[in-house]
Amino acid sequence: MTAEQTGLRIQQALDALTDTGAEQAGEQLVRELMEFYGQGLARLVPALPPPALGRMLDDPAVAGLLLLHDLHPEDLTARIDRALANLPERVEVTGFDPATGTLRLRRTATGCGCGEQDVEAALACHAPEVTAVELERAPQLLQIGTRPQPAAEVR
Template sequence: MNAEQTGLRVEEILSGLTESADPAGRAAAEALVRALMDFYGAGLARLAALLRDADADGRAVLDDELVTGLLVLHDLHPDDVPTRIARGLAAHPQHRAELLDYDEHARSVRLRIPAASGGCGCANTSVDGAREAIEGVLGGYAPEIERIEIEEAPAAPAQPALLQIGNRTIDPVRAAR
């Protein structure tokens, strides 16, 4: 499909919508077109900027969530899903998670997050917060994923108290009593 054919097709569709008797449907369709144009415009602008500033191999472009979203939307992304998951998690280090498994058929991913720290007894808050953040991140990098399973890494075992042995002088008067 070339640009001229696409332009003519868009004009044809918009003319049909303008002639439609349903004003609500027409307004919704126009809003949809505007949203898509904004999305594509922002993605293409970002792609152009990243290509201009990219390192020698150009892979920095694939670290961008918006560009990745455009490429995935059109099944053009060169990386497989597990690679995109890893890229997404690496691009947002504040949401540390380890990829344990990706099931293509179930469209699910299993991740492990670090154990909660602080001893407040609020491990669910940690998992719930991580889930929300990770779902947001992976939505842009791997929208194919329909289910995310998160397990919390076991907490490190408590270290035994250290016996302090040192050189201290003993008071002979006190020791004799």
Template sequence: MTDVDEVGARIEQLLGGFSGTDAELAEDLVHTLLEFYGAGLARIVEVVDRPVLDRLAEDDLVRGLLVLHDLHPRSTHERVAEALDKVRPYLGSHAGDVEFVGIDDGVLRLRLQGSCDGCPSSTVTAKYAIERVVREAAPEISDVVVDGVVADGAGPAETGPGGRPLLPLCPVEVP
């Protein structure tokens, strides 16, 4: 199992199987192991040259570990800015852009700019595209709030697997 989210979910599931004093001991064991591995990873980060560390940080698994232990070589702000640059061509094709407002307690605040005349669902599609690239770059972001996303007036969106909205897409492919 190498997916960071899967491992986290599995740990939570296993810890949920304990109760009382056993639960406290299990949580203490997990925290102790995380501290131990985090300290070892911190030593590696100290020794490795920056170009090598940057290459390692591109790997999803390594990036997740670096973020978990607050060792990522680039700040959350830098990684979010890079992610937004990836989605800007899509937004620009709809005469729009996104402005970085700030990060507060793990919540990223953005402002959608411009409009997508004649394509009301495109703003929801844009929000989805933004959330996807941001979560890939900065998994420590707990929520993405995008001001300027307008509803299409069609009522609640249908959802597909994983609760993702089923959206009528505009003719432009989402990055």
């Protein structure tokens, strides 16, 4: 389960607590649990050897937890690169607008034809600052075949 899915389930549970005072109690419970888990993660992350931490950062659930608690050790650029490295098609970043959260990408090779949704899914847990993706379309390549053979002369 991703951090995004977990967040949605928690929000649904809080929404179900509509009785007087129940919603505030539910929100307080979530805050207390978040603080508790955050303190534990804050002690755990620095204790991990760099190779182990690097492997853990590839896991979307771990990356999501560390971002949620503001403990992710990588900057936005590194997190975007990590997310894009796992795509089946190579893309390069051509720009990021922090005001709008728009990441602009260009395909660097032909491949599976990944779309914005595939890229957004890859970025969801690693770089939630990215809220929109603009993916330059690959140019259509002209197919060049062999020259047609001349028709046999009829006598």
